[in-house]
Amino acid sequence: MSHSPQGSSPQITDDEERRRRLTWTLTLTGSVFVAELVGAAVTGSLALLVDAGHMLTDLSVLTASLVTAILVRRKPNSMRTWGWARLEVITAAGGALALLFVGLYALVEAGLRLFGGADDGIRDVGLLLFFGILGLCANVGSMLILSSRRSDNMNMRAAFLEVINDALGSVAVVVSAVVMMTTGWVGFDAVAGGVIALMMIPRAFLLLRNAMRVLLEETPDGLDLTAVREHMERVPHVVAVHDLHASTVSTGMPVLMAHVEVDDGLTMEQASGILEQLQECLRRHFPVSVSHTTFQLEPVGYRSRHPERVHS
Template identity: 60%
Template sequence: MDSAREQEIEQQTRAHQRTLTLTLGLTLTVFIAELVGVILTGSLALLVDVGHMLTDVTVLVASTITAVLMRRRPTASKTWGWARLEVITAAAGSTILLLVGGYACIESALRLFGVEEEHVHDIGLMLVFGLIGLSANLVSLVILRSSHKDNLNMHAAFLEVMNDALGSVGVIVAALMVMYLGWTDADALIGGAIALLMIPRAIRLITKSLKVLLEETPHGLDLKAVRKHLARVPGVVAVHDLHASTVATGMTQLSAHIVVNGNLSDGQRAEILRSMQMCLRTHFPVSIDHTTFQIEPEGYEQRYESTMHIHA
């Protein structure tokens, strides 16, 4: 990776760190306020919102730490640095969100079907805390909006705050319905509805994270097409042991064994390498900057296997 690219990544991670720290401070303040609100009002919708906030705080703390660690350079023991940590953070945060959503659905059903006789104690306070939460979430969304597509870490943080904003809207709507319509079950119903909306989003983010952790082929990259393009490079006879995966957002890697004509010079082999690297950086929808090619002269594999059999 060239120095210009390294500087760009360094500037981006510094910006992410500042953004996440600011958002974390705001979210933590509102979380404490809403937690007091749950104790005072007994609102399920507000409880779901606090669950959102707890998830937000957890993810934002982890995301901020991740943004700091991702600035560290690779070492002999961590050759990719801490880049993979962003994926682990996203998976952990979305798992917490999924658990909160499941709990809220169960609690909503218990209240709606009369298993638990729990109602809101103070509708006015519930409305106030809903408005405070929504205001804070909107400010956080504005802060995160410009960078939420940069990587999974930032996307997870943005998704958490967006879901929490939805929760705050639900709290406000439930409070207004109880206040003006007298429908006390509105709190439990809307709390459950918000929880149901949380679950699919959490599952999608978990799925994306697992695909990276399982080292699946990067989305949008057709390995069959890659194999055909590499095989067309002059001097290449065959391509085998082709693998591609994602280390972290914007960091894809590919490795392959390239069989070439046995009579090629070192200069010709170097030209083959250059051609393949350029092809993978520019030709496909997913740009691959990290490539590892093993150049094998024709007949190398058969000779190697023959030697192995003799020594065995």
Template identity: 45%
Template sequence: MGAGHVHDHGTAASRHRGRLVLVLAITLAVVGVQVVGGLVSGSLALLADAGHMLTDAVGVGVALTASAVAARPATDARTYGLQRAEILAALANALVLTGVAVWVLVEAARRWGGQPEVATGLMIGTALVGAAANAASLLLLRRGRRESLNVRGAYLEVLGDLVGSLAVVAAGAVIALTGWVRADALASAVIGLMILPRAWSLLRDVVDVLLEATPRGVDLEHVREHIRGVPGVLDVHDLHAWTITSGVPVLSAHVVVDPGWIDTGRSGEVLDRLAECLAGHFDVEHCTFQLEPVGHQAHELAHHP
């Protein structure tokens, strides 16, 4: 006999949609300011930072679209709805970030041998505007980054933008004080190198979800011990835990029950205690258990731990 306990199918990103919209508006406004400032001042670093912020805006836009799609109800054809769309959006963000990093590094290498003129006053002023906007966006996303991969991706991107803007300010100051124009290309390279680790971190987490890896913080051996400690339970096998999307971990298991509990009609009590155990100790509220009598495992086609 199997039973599922479902409490909340709302995704983590959907709870922070309003903040994502505000961050998107701020980011697009700053991109416009930085593009104009970069073209007028002749600063590659400022244009690189604008390009980075534009990809962030696209990423946040994709995340918003994905969270809206993921909130659509489940159907018989898609029993979890489209919640995995958020993970695909995070994958797109990671790939775009990688592409931007490569472009910035190539441009920085090309500019290294040149002697471009840079209007440092405009360069620094524009970068400071971007830094202030990025700081405001970080405050908006700070809480949601612990709950959703998409919000975390947006947070990391904005954090990178803030550091990038500060790098542009530093480069402008160096050029103004020393006349060393290569500081602009150097700052661009720093921005590019700064993007790559963030893209890799996000990509790694996305791959874990797509490969249905055990959610972080869930120790299956510890879960087995707790399940075996539930009254009426003799053993557990075919234990699996994975993540549908951010904030939606799920678990399934075959649970061997004492014949006395089955014969007296207390299977429902075992199910309730199993669900309470998983939700209380491991923060896994969507669980499916197959209750089995002793010896049933020998009749199953596949055996798992």
């Protein structure tokens, strides 16, 4: 299907806007990561160290997201027929795994500090509060930068989720500093570190699950293949539908393919009409879940005459 120049311009503008926002967020996050790393070394805070580790994860995800946003604009070729579209899913999966690792490490370290006597104490609570507020301000700024584009694709959604997690982590650091300043209990820093980790892990699992669903080519959410088959088999001259598959290449790219058994002896004009009716049927009843279709028309009895060509 050809696209007019007028139709392609907004897409180019959206891609450029996403890259700009990712670049701004990456710069802001990188600056605060360095500051928090220094702050963790100076104050001895586990909460701040975990938050800095989380920001390091953010840096890797944001960097990969930016690279992905650049690569996905490259046109498909004979080697990569879908271009680099699938890269956004791989990026999201990698970021989720890194986030999960950081969260589990933080839980272990928090347990050691609370119950294993590994807590050396906080050296400067006031400085800890300063770095917590600095990180929170940076995260709020990053959220504002990414918020309007967070629903564009899985890549942008992963970046936005990372920033939200960081913001919650910074809130925990601030609360930890305030509690220690008012109560004098330095063990609360380890509690805050564990809380940050507990906020990381469920979101990491969610992001990893969504990415794996795409990589495993599961049926897109909300698409009932039984209903799809029933609608297709109502098209005139369609006898049966088999080898029906649906999956997602990347965000906004659901695909569907099927072998369609039709009446024997049809002309090319009639076959062309069946293809048009099948596509119109899916566009009308499943407009969101199906955007790219591939149909193979087969005359009645084709499977029994050519069993070696038929997939289960």
